[in-house]
Amino acid sequence: MEPGPSPSDRARPVGRGPKVRAAVLAATLAELTGGGYAALTVDNVAHRAGVHKTTVYRRWKDRESLVVDALGEHIAADIPAPDTHAVETDLRELARSLVRTMTGETGQAVIATMLSDAVRVPEIADLRRRLFDDRLRRSRPVIARAVERGELPAGTDPDELLKTLAAPIYFRLLITAETVDETTADDAARVALAAARAGALNRPREKP
Amino acid sequence: MEPGPSPSDRARPVGRGPKVRAAVLAATLAELTGGGYAALTVDNVAHRAGVHKTTVYRRWKDRESLVVDALGEHIAADIPAPDTHAVETDLRELARSLVRTMTGETGQAVIATMLSDAVRVPEIADLRRRLFDDRLRRSRPVIARAVERGELPAGTDPDELLKTLAAPIYFRLLITAETVDETTADDAARVALAAARAGALNRPREKP
DNA sequence: AAATACCGCAACTTCGAGTTGCGATAGGGT
DNA sequence: ACCCTATCGCAACTCGAAGTTGCGGTATTT
Numbered sequence: 002m003e004p005g006p007s008p009s010d011r012a013r014p015v016g017r018g019p020k021v022r023a024a025v026l027a028a029t030l031a032e033l034t035g036g037g038y039a040a041l042t043v044d045n046v047a048h049r050a051g052v053h054k055t056t057v058y059r060r061w062k063d064r065e066s067l068v069v070d071a072l073g074e075h076i077a078a079d080i081p082a083p084d085t086h087a088v089e090t091d092l093r094e095l096a097r098s099l100v101r102t103m104t105g106e107t108g109q110a111v112i113a114t115m116l117s118d119a120v121r122v123p124e125i126a127d128l129r130r131r132l133f134d135d136r137l138r139r140s141r142p143v144i145a146r147a148v149e150r151g152e153l154p155a156g157t158d159p160d161e162l163l164k165t166l167a168a169p170i171y172f173r174l175l176i177t178a179e180t181v182d183e184t185t186a187d188d189a190a191r192v193a194l195a196a197a198r199a200g201a202l203n204r205p206r207e208k209p
Numbered sequence: 210m211e212p213g214p215s216p217s218d219r220a221r222p223v224g225r226g227p228k229v230r231a232a233v234l235a236a237t238l239a240e241l242t243g244g245g246y247a248a249l250t251v252d253n254v255a256h257r258a259g260v261h262k263t264t265v266y267r268r269w270k271d272r273e274s275l276v277v278d279a280l281g282e283h284i285a286a287d288i289p290a291p292d293t294h295a296v297e298t299d300l301r302e303l304a305r306s307l308v309r310t311m312t313g314e315t316g317q318a319v320i321a322t323m324l325s326d327a328v329r330v331p332e333i334a335d336l337r338r339r340l341f342d343d344r345l346r347r348s349r350p351v352i353a354r355a356v357e358r359g360e361l362p363a364g365t366d367p368d369e370l371l372k373t374l375a376a377p378i379y380f381r382l383l384i385t386a387e388t389v390d391e392t393t394a395d396d397a398a399r400v401a402l403a404a405a406r407a408g409a410l411n412r413p414r415e416k417p
Numbered sequence: 418a419a420a421t422a423c424c425g426c427a428a429c430t431t432c433g434a435g436t437t438g439c440g441a442t443a444g445g446g447t
Numbered sequence: 448a449c450c451c452t453a454t455c456g457c458a459a460c461t462c463g464a465a466g467t468t469g470c471g472g473t474a475t476t477t
Binding site: 038040116117126161164168176191192193201202 | 248321326328337369377380384401404
């Protein structure tokens, strides 16, 4: 479509946009870390961004779209993908990295929002899946290398191993609400490694 | 205190209470399974319970207290505590039992609510902790018996083992949103057992 | 059958989501 | 430097749900 009424014409002052957008999204995340999704009001976000409520509604359809956008900006995390040439340390570093992001202020706000009532919004459910899928995709090579080095059984399923590594961390953070730190990460790494070495994380073998 | 104005007098028609209370709490849980915590309105609950909104507010301070009560009625779960005289089957049965309650309609509503914005309510955070603590307390003997039988290393930490057993189930249900069934339970049991047998779930040994 | 505790009803107040019209403003092209 | 226009601020709305209040009706127990 794109009518393109008069491509030769002048005047397209689209300069104020990005600044406002960034300020509002930052304010949204700040409000999420402060009071959570339920306590997030568009008015408070606007005030914090130094902007009027109407401006927010001109750029975002509703509160939910705003939150979706704000979370979307903060899932493109930079995951190191360690390569220490030893499974123990690689797994430990992966687990510690996860703990760092999950216990950070914004990380906690992000995951809490994604598990809050906002889950009813399909886009947010998608974001939640992508959040872990990204991490999974970038961490798979670490496991593959360990298998190639012969440190893990040949049939080891990278995804199963990585989920086994992450699960206890999420569990303690979300369910039992224990304090999660490097020790938790190291324990998780030790458990996952033991299970993998015992062949409990192998791909399901097809029946002969 | 209890003034007890005239204990000899007659007429104390306190009969209508329990019926209303039960109806409202059931309606609350039904609304939670239907639309979640955010979509729960007192008016809808009242309608479903065949009761007027005012009546609800006469018995509960606000929406949150109502939800706290409704969830509280449904955490006194009946957990079997299997005893098959073999760790493999005991663990498998524990995991399967967890999967059953978590994938049930009310079970999902309960856990979703406890992770929703209602977490800001301290009572609900307490309930969430108690929810797993109860299960932990009743399952500990199962592990203790396995250790006594020599099926698990002497220093095995029951709580660590049970958390390792439960974590992947919660994880797949809450984070990756995979389908969770008996296979998931059996996999979790296999992984936890392998880790325990490798001594990765021993109590932290004091330094000599 | 009568007394009392409980409930239904309607009419409030308050607060946040989301909308609208108008006037002010800032940034880009010339 | 100047104008043009997209964008923003402001105020005044509608709407729905939380929570409250006073009055009159109903059920339950003795």
